Amino acid sequence: MAPLILIVEDEADLSLMLRYNLEAQGYRVLISESGDEAAEVTRDNVPDLILLDWMLPGLSGIELCQRLRLRKQTADVPIIMLTARGVEEDRIRGLQTGADDYVTKPFSVPELLARVEALLRRSKPQLVASALKAGDLELDRASHRVYRAAREIHLGPTEYRLLEYLMTNPGRVYSREQLLDQVWGSDVYVDERTVDVHVGRLRKAINKGRAMDPIRTVRGAGYAFDERFAASVS
Numbered sequence: 001m002a003p004l005i006l007i008v009e010d011e012a013d014l015s016l017m018l019r020y021n022l023e024a025q026g027y028r029v030l031i032s033e034s035g036d037e038a039a040e041v042t043r044d045n046v047p048d049l050i051l052l053d054w055m056l057p058g059l060s061g062i063e064l065c066q067r068l069r070l071r072k073q074t075a076d077v078p079i080i081m082l083t084a085r086g087v088e089e090d091r092i093r094g095l096q097t098g099a100d101d102y103v104t105k106p107f108s109v110p111e112l113l114a115r116v117e118a119l120l121r122r123s124k125p126q127l128v129a130s131a132l133k134a135g136d137l138e139l140d141r142a143s144h145r146v147y148r149a150a151r152e153i154h155l156g157p158t159e160y161r162l163l164e165y166l167m168t169n170p171g172r173v174y175s176r177e178q179l180l181d182q183v184w185g186s187d188v189y190v191d192e193r194t195v196d197v198h199v200g201r202l203r204k205a206i207n208k209g210r211a212m213d214p215i216r217t218v219r220g221a222g223y224a225f226d227e228r229f230a231a232s233v234s
Contacts, residue, residue, distance in 0.1 A: 003120055003127045004028045006047035008038040008064065009082065010056055018051065021109050022116070035059030039067060045181065046073050048127055049120055051112075052099070054083035062097050069098040078119040082107070124168075132167045135229050137206065137214060139164055148206055158183065159202040166215065171227030173218045199223055 005027045009015045012033075019029045030045060032038035035056045042050075050068070054061040061081060068074040081099040101115055120128050132139040136149040144160060146153045155163065161183045166174070174182070176192040184190055199215060207213050214229040 002026050002028050003048040003124070004030065004045065005116065006030045006032065006038065006041065006045075006050045008032045008035065008050060008056065008061065009053045010034060011053075017109075018112075021113065025113060025117075027116075033057075035061060035064040038064055042068065042071075042074055042077075047077060048124055049078045049080070049116060051080050051082055051116075054081055065097045065099055076123070078123045080112070080115060080119065126168050132164065134167060134170065134214065134225070135212075137167075137229075139167055146206070148208075148211070153205050155202065155205055158198050159205065162198055162202055163206070166223065166225035170225045170229075173216075173221050173224040175222040179222065195223075 005022050007015050007018050007022075007029060009018070009031070010033050015031050015033075019031060022029050030041060030047065032041050036058045038050075038052075039059060052061045052065060056064070059067075061083070065079055065081070068077065068079070078100045079098065080101045080103055082103050082105060084105045100119055103112055103115065117128065126132060130140070130142050132141070138147045139160075140146070141164070146155055146160065146163065162179065165179070165183055176195040179195050180190065180192060184194075199217075203213060203215055212229065214226050216224045216226040218224060
């Protein structure tokens with residue numbers, strides 16, 4: 001699953017320009033026009049990286065950064081601060097508040113994209129890796145092929161996206177609602193039990209004979225890619 005980037009910016013033209021360039025690089029993008037809106041958005045959709053404007057209506061970028069760092073779900077999300085405030089004192093303040101990088105407006109889009117990729121490679125290398133591997137299971141993002149014990153497994157597009165998303169976050173439990181938003185998309189309405197059907201299909205495809213099931217069901221909570229799987233079959 002492509003990394004999710006949240007743009008928090010009240011200048012519509014700049015937001016759209018950033019969205020166009022990020023999506024052209026294969027990222028998924030959300031946009032918030034204020035700090036207050038972003039604070040709510042991140043409760044339901046934890047991004048993989050945030051591009052955060054300093055000067056925002058209502059809750060400022062600095063205040064939002066502080067709040068995000070205090071919340072367990074967003075404490076480690078990389079944040080790049082975007083601002084016209086380029087003096088040294090402001091850069092230091094932004095970094096001390098919790099930002100991971102600081103870009104002064106106007107900025108070079110190619111440089112910003114390079115900074116985004118560099119931060120993601122350090123914080124979540126599995127999100128930008130060309131292949132995901134766990135035990136005898138391998139998912140090749142370039143060819144959209146899946147192998148288990150060197151044998152190719154044929155998956156439908158939904159099962160492929162579901163496996164990819166779970167493999168990028170081993171051990172994390174996702175509710176059916178979260179999986180619907182991330183794998184199917186928030187603009188598509190399907191019943192939550194649809195997740196159970198596709199998890200069943202995925203398990204049937206990747207588990208042959210007595211092969212260990214890498215997908216863990218957490219009763220009353222959802223599903224996770226079992227973080228013990230790699231060690232158990234290696």
